[in-house]
Amino acid sequence: MPSYRLLDGDGRPTDLFTASCDDEARAFGVLRAHELPRPEPRFGSRRDFQVQRQDGERWQLLVAFAPV
Numbered sequence: 001m002p003s004y005r006l007l008d009g010d011g012r013p014t015d016l017f018t019a020s021c022d023d024e025a026r027a028f029g030v031l032r033a034h035e036l037p038r039p040e041p042r043f044g045s046r047r048d049f050q051v052q053r054q055d056g057e058r059w060q061l062l063v064a065f066a067p068v
Contacts, residue, residue, distance in 0.1 A: 001018040001019065001020055002053055003018055004051055006028075008036065014032070015029075015032055022062055030065060033065070049064070
């Protein structure tokens with residue numbers, strides 16, 4: 001199973017998890033992001049969350065979103 005991580009708006013990993021496919025990872029990331037506090041607006045930080053997939057030694061962006 002591929003490894004995934006959820007990053008907050010400051011680029012810090014909040015969750016490391018596995019999923020059977022990218023769609024399952026996206027769904028988990030969106031669900032989990034709604035449980036976390038939304039990042040405060042500040043200069044130099046994003047207000048979105050990202051789900052990334054590990055490809056060997058690198059992390060690839062799968063989806064970026066702002067929870068409503």
